[in-house]
Amino acid sequence: MSCLFCKIVEGQIPSTPVYQDELSYAFADIHPQAPVHVLVVPREHIASLDGAEENHRALLGHLMHAAARIAQQKGLGKGYRVVVNTGADGGQTVDHLHLHVLGGRHMAWPPG
Numbered sequence: 645m646s647c648l649f650c651k652i653v654e655g656q657i658p659s660t661p662v663y664q665d666e667l668s669y670a671f672a673d674i675h676p677q678a679p680v681h682v683l684v685v686p687r688e689h690i691a692s693l694d695g696a697e698e699n700h701r702a703l704l705g706h707l708m709h710a711a712a713r714i715a716q717q718k719g720l721g722k723g724y725r726v727v728v729n730t731g732a733d734g735g736q737t738v739d740h741l742h743l744h745v746l747g748g749r750h751m752a753w754p755p756g
């Protein structure tokens with residue numbers, strides 16, 4: 645398996661853990677775009693949100709719930725942003741589904 649985030653989940657590539665459970669793993673983004681920037685990934689390899697199947701519905705909810713718990717743990721009571729870049733136009737660069745949890749500063753809209 646050549647997938648970067650699969651290797652991170654398996655511990656073959658080091659990461660800074662933030663949260664983990666039986667279905668997901670969360671770690672600090674290596675190039676943070678905000679004071680808090682955490683990536684939440686499923687342990688199972690799913691290439692993108694577009695690659696999620698009907699049987700992944702509960703897992704997708706699990707990841708969103710984990711993102712909210714992480715934001716609370718990080719003290720982001722003033723708000724935060726959860727982003728899922730998908731495909732080339734979406735700006736996805738790693739082909740393993742991941743949620744960005746960004747916070748600790750005001751987020752502009754629209755995104756670039």
Ligand code: AMP
Pocket residue numbers: 648657659672673674675676683728729735736737738739
């Ligand atoms: P995306 O562009 O949405 O696919 O997001 C991929 C994210 O993975 C980027 O924010 C990168 O900074 C981050 N990233 C790439 N390699 C690593 C790594 N080894 N550890 C942590 N984050 C990484």
Ligand code: ZN
Pocket residue numbers: 647648649650651688689690739740
């Ligand atoms: Zn993977």
